Amino acid sequence: MSTLPATSQHAVVTIPTLSARAVLPWLAFAGLLMLVAMYFISAEQGATSLLSGTAVHEWVHDGRHLLGFPCH
């Protein structure tokens, strides 16, 4: 004895297809974000410095050591 309506017992699920052309810009954008994050974790206020002070260095300091980048 089912309480569901008859139409919901056999729902059809369609999985959308993604083409490489549709995904490529998002992959490039994600790669760019990762490169920027990697720059700030690895080199900013260490080997190079675009921003003054030590706030970025202190904020990513544990990640820098965790990933094995030279620090101090």
Ligand SMILES: [Zn+2]
């Ligand atoms: Zn350190």
